Amino acid sequence: MTDLADLTSDVRIDLKLIAGLIEPGSRVLDIGCGDGALLELLERTRGVDARGIEISQDGVNAAVSRGLSVIQGDADSDLVQYPDQSFDYVVLSHTIQATRNARRVLDEMLRIGRRVVVSLPNFGHLDVRFRLMFLGRMPVSKRLPYSWYDTPNIHFCTIRDFVELAKDVGAHVDQAIVLDGTGKRLPFSLPWIVWNLLGAQAVFLLSREDR
Amino acid sequence: MLDAPLTETDAQASLRRSEADNPSSLVMRFGTDAPLTLDAGPAIAPWQIAYQTYGELNDDRSNAILICHALTGDQHVASTNPVTGKPGWWTLMVGPGKPIDTDRFFVICSNVLGGCLGTTGPASTNPDTGRPYGLDLPVVTIADMVRAQAMLVTGLGIDKLFAVVGGSMGGMQALQWAVSYPERVFSVVAIATSYRHSSQNIAFHEVGRQAVMADPDWCGGRYLEEGRNPKKGLAVARMAAHITYMSDRSLHQKFGRNLQDRDALAFGFDADFQIESYLRHQGMTFVDRFDANSYLYVTRATDYFDLAADHGGVLANVFKGTKTRFCVLSFTSDWLYPTSESRAVVHALNAAGAPVSFVEIESDRGHDSFLLDIPEQFRIVRGFLTGAARARGIAGPAEEAR
Numbered sequence: 001m002t003d004l005a006d007l008t009s010d011v012r013i014d015l016k017l018i019a020g021l022i023e024p025g026s027r028v029l030d031i032g033c034g035d036g037a038l039l040e041l042l043e044r045t046r047g048v049d050a051r052g053i054e055i056s057q058d059g060v061n062a063a064v065s066r067g068l069s070v071i072q073g074d075a076d077s078d079l080v081q082y083p084d085q086s087f088d089y090v091v092l093s094h095t096i097q098a099t100r101n102a103r104r105v106l107d108e109m110l111r112i113g114r115r116v117v118v119s120l121p122n123f124g125h126l127d128v129r130f131r132l133m134f135l136g137r138m139p140v141s142k143r144l145p146y147s148w149y150d151t152p153n154i155h156f157c158t159i160r161d162f163v164e165l166a167k168d169v170g171a172h173v174d175q176a177i178v179l180d181g182t183g184k185r186l187p188f189s190l191p192w193i194v195w196n197l198l199g200a201q202a203v204f205l206l207s208r209e210d211r
Numbered sequence: 212m213l214d215a216p217l218t219e220t221d222a223q224a225s226l227r228r229s230e231a232d233n234p235s236s237l238v239m240r241f242g243t244d245a246p247l248t249l250d251a252g253p254a255i256a257p258w259q260i261a262y263q264t265y266g267e268l269n270d271d272r273s274n275a276i277l278i279c280h281a282l283t284g285d286q287h288v289a290s291t292n293p294v295t296g297k298p299g300w301w302t303l304m305v306g307p308g309k310p311i312d313t314d315r316f317f318v319i320c321s322n323v324l325g326g327c328l329g330t331t332g333p334a335s336t337n338p339d340t341g342r343p344y345g346l347d348l349p350v351v352t353i354a355d356m357v358r359a360q361a362m363l364v365t366g367l368g369i370d371k372l373f374a375v376v377g378g379s380m381g382g383m384q385a386l387q388w389a390v391s392y393p394e395r396v397f398s399v400v401a402i403a404t405s406y407r408h409s410s411q412n413i414a415f416h417e418v419g420r421q422a423v424m425a426d427p428d429w430c431g432g433r434y435l436e437e438g439r440n441p442k443k444g445l446a447v448a449r450m451a452a453h454i455t456y457m458s459d460r461s462l463h464q465k466f467g468r469n470l471q472d473r474d475a476l477a478f479g480f481d482a483d484f485q486i487e488s489y490l491r492h493q494g495m496t497f498v499d500r501f502d503a504n505s506y507l508y509v510t511r512a513t514d515y516f517d518l519a520a521d522h523g524g525v526l527a528n529v530f531k532g533t534k535t536r537f538c539v540l541s542f543t544s545d546w547l548y549p550t551s552e553s554r555a556v557v558h559a560l561n562a563a564g565a566p567v568s569f570v571e572i573e574s575d576r577g578h579d580s581f582l583l584d585i586p587e588q589f590r591i592v593r594g595f596l597t598g599a600a601r602a603r604g605i606a607g608p609a610e611e612a613r
Contacts, residue, residue: 051566057573064568064591067598069536071557071569081558 013183014119015041017203018093021117021175022046026088029053029113031075031105032095036063039070051087053078076100079108087113094201096120096162097153107169116171116206124158124196127181159196166206175205223499224440227294227327231343231502232336234261234322234329235293236286239366247324247331247359250515251349257338260363261329262286262321265305266313268369274605275369276311277360278320279377279384281582282452282509283501285328288320289313294328294500303584310593311376312608315600319367323384324359325351325508331359333504334435344504346432351508353380353516357387361395371395373603374596378402378581379548380509383516386556389535390518398536398599400592403545403581405552406526406559407517412547415455416510419448423503432504445503446494453493458544458577462486526555527562536602537567538595540581540588547578568595 015038022028024046030039033052036059042048052070054060063070075092076099090113092105097120099105109116122128131139138148146153157165159178166173178186178199186195195202238261241247246256263286268275278288278301285292289299289306305311305318322330325348337344364372375396377385382404389399405412423429426444430437454462466486470476473483482488522528537560541553550571560567572587574580581588593608600607 049566057571060570061587061591064538064570065594067594067601069566069568069598071561071567072571073569078558081561083562083564086564 013179014093014201014203017177017179018091018117018119019046021203021205022048022089024048027051027086028089028091029082029087030091030093031079031109032092032098033063033068033070034059036066036068036070038091038093039063039068040066043068075105079105079112082108082112084111085114089113089115089117091117093117093119094121097123097156099155102155102157103165103169106165106171110169110171110206110208114207115174116208117203118162118206119201119203120157120159120162121201122159122178122196122199123156124160125181125200126197127200129197159199159202160192162202162204163192166204169208171206171208173204174207177203179203223294227500227502228334228435230294230328231332231334232329234286236261236263236290236322236329238262238329239363241362245362247355247362249349249355250352251355253349255331255349258331258359259329259335260321260324260331260359262319262363263288263290264320264367265289265318266316268317268367269605272369273371273373273603274315275317275319275364275367275372276374276376277364277372277388278305278311278318279356279360279375279381279388280320280323281377281379281381282513283497283506284381285326286320286322287328288318292500295496300582303582304589304592308609308612310589310596310608315606315608316373319364321360321363323380323509323512324356325505325512327502327505332502333432333508334502343433343435345435346504346507348508350511350515352512353383353387354391356512357384357391360384360388361392364395371397373605374398374400374599376400376402376592377404379404379578380513382548383513386518387516389533389537390529393533393535396535397603398538398595400538400540400595401553401556402540402588403542403548403578405516405548406519406529406556408514409552413514415451416514418451419510420507422447422451423506426503429503434503440498441503442495442498445498445501445506446491448494448506449497449501450490450494453490455547456577456579458546458575460544461576464575465489526559530560530563530565533560533563533565535565536595536599537565538592539567539569540591541569541571542574542576542578542580542585543571544575545578545580 027049030052039050043050053073060072090109178195181200240259243256246254248254288301307314322328325332327334333344375385375388382401385399385401423444426441428439429441469485471485471488519526541550557569597607
């Protein structure tokens, strides 16, 4: 069985999926953009006006050296400076689990962007449940080598948890894509409960009728 | 204390005097038909601006980069300084194959207004009197410096600069360019700088100015006519300022409490410590190349600098509607213009929706880091200019040599 870590670090599929959701020529803010791989993909293939925020010095250096407009900053504290609806899309790719206040971050994203894209690893996946139930341990692997006590991922959630949070901040799920352990899309027709069990990662497109 | 080594050769003094009016670099002269208006009120004419260029302007005049120098810098960014005989002050950044690649870009660097190396300043001859301006030159501002540069750039037949780049006071000018002439600047690189002078910044400068003016050889600013030079005062000013350019840690690593040419404390007021000797040397070499009144003018210009002041004190309004791309860099150990000030600029640019890159670079070498060999800085500037050049449709800098 492919374990969760292998899936969550499978960035390529995740980024391609997100890129497919973005209208060409739009304005995009990527929060937690890392070395700027998604931004570069969007700039090159979708002609977007791409901006990024990244907390790690290495990530920012790499992204700026690639010629991207990226600033060193923290999703938890630096989103307040952006005006309302100043971006077409605000993207949070595999980062929500590392934020201190995920609800506030999502709320701010919906304020800043007309649409919000969130991708996340599903902590409700069968493999995670299996490890917790039968091994009684938090999942750790070679490719995501964090133990529970030193992980930056402090707020793991399941697909259903996230859908609840979205509802809670008044967001509408315009689109949801769920991938299984091999990176294949799970069919639309499946009920949420199956997605939550078999989905290794999910990408959501959200919007909110803003006040 | 600073007596003995302060004797200046007559040759050096006369060289410095002649550079003020007749620089050995390029110079653009403006007559009474092209006065330079100043924030202080009056306009000056005739006036002149001394500059150097490197590389070649392309056919559609879209590859020009203006470099703005810091407080006591000059136009010789990548060429030998005629007074000191030393190589250009930013050859790590500017030259063939460097991040500001002179094989790809047409690079302009001018001496600032109020300076002393050929652009009109207090050491220049006042056309009304035939004597050096001294304090008769109106106080100049960063915006005045930029206005003068804009007239130079126009005179060179360039409508829009690809980039304006500067560190420290040069970074202030770069930011001011984006505010004064937003349509004439495609991108800005502002390094180790601020959007305004803090109270502490002004305080240090005031100490320097008071040191100059307390020197009896200053003669109320008329020392050039009296054949004197307030070297002691200017050296002290430089010594105090130099401390602000370094971090506590870098000073201590470099000098510690090491003694200078002696094995034990001398129980006197000679330079017992290496740091004292070093600072004295910095002060003494500075007075050979710089004009004391110029020091008053350029420090005043930075003290008056406050980008938000003309916009109701709201920095975000300053950059409203800007199309310019920005790259803002700060250094962790810079306590003269700390990262928080760069962040304030970045926040304002974000609020204005401007494309901005920002990195705080790890360095324990203080404010001076921007002039030193900090590879991260060059990598980032190269990357930023590469991205900006792609967006502008011109050739970017060469790839970094491996």
